[in-house]
Amino acid sequence: MVVPMKSDFEAQLRAVSLRVTRPRLAVLSALRDHPHVDTDAVLSLVRADHPTVSHQAVYDVLRALTDTGLVRRIQPAGATARYELRVRDNHHHAVCRTCGAIADVDCADGLAPCLTASDDHGFVIDEAEVVYWGTCPECVTHSSEGS
Amino acid sequence: MVVPMKSDFEAQLRAVSLRVTRPRLAVLSALRDHPHVDTDAVLSLVRADHPTVSHQAVYDVLRALTDTGLVRRIQPAGATARYELRVRDNHHHAVCRTCGAIADVDCADGLAPCLTASDDHGFVIDEAEVVYWGTCPECVTHSSEGS
DNA sequence: GCACGAAACTTGAACGATTCCAGAAAGGGG
């Protein structure tokens, strides 16, 4: 298993000079077990173990973790923010227009596709984010059943 | 000039069976003159000519126009929704992390880059949206000045 | 040119996600 354990999270936090706190460890654990969850789901998951954690703490923690790069924020248009543990390979996401489900998608062109814009207008680009919009297998099935 | 005129907007609206109303023409004009504006800016622009237009009307119009494909909604993570007149070439956007400025970027690979995910997990993908995150020329200048 | 039904607009309130604030608690270097 390559799944990070509690102690790993502790090391990761210290590595970016963040204090090791219960809420933070709980959030990291929640994200390890449930990728692509939104803030509310994180809160529920965290409270399963630590009922006293405030929603504000979860917002603070998620912000601190995204700012330091431990966690990646995904925010498809029109949906609430979702989070996943940051992994080095820059993979992208397929988002279902119907139910909002998110799946990981590896880069088509090996690494960092389209990272170099043809004409960048002087922008200094550090990341290319790709969202594949479509319909997930389940919703495809359901909609075809209905026809 | 290839800029659409009022009469063109009228034809476009009729083409998608939408009624031709003053608010709709005003919104289209505003977007023609100011690409990448948010709802609030659209409202201001529209009210310059038609002071009585309600904010709700602008939301309705923008929704109707995006639903019918006349207008494209852009919603970078953490920012409010922005809109631009839909153009056929599927171009993408460079977004400044500092000031939120948006610039059009043509596809690096000719058309529709990365539209085919390597493993789509059964998703039926109809669009690949690419956001280039970085720093715009102005913010680059300002930050280097400060150092 | 006029009336009628449906679509669109106005006004105003409600809503959900996120942020701000002040005070209490807890991490961790000395």
Next chain:
DNA sequence: CCCCTTTCTGGAATCGTTCAAGTTTCGTGC
């Protein structure tokens, strides 16, 4: 073990967006 700073708690405020009721306007058919 203490103190200072960071973090957390609780609650209110904010922002963008949407919902709802009633009125106006578009555009088709007479």
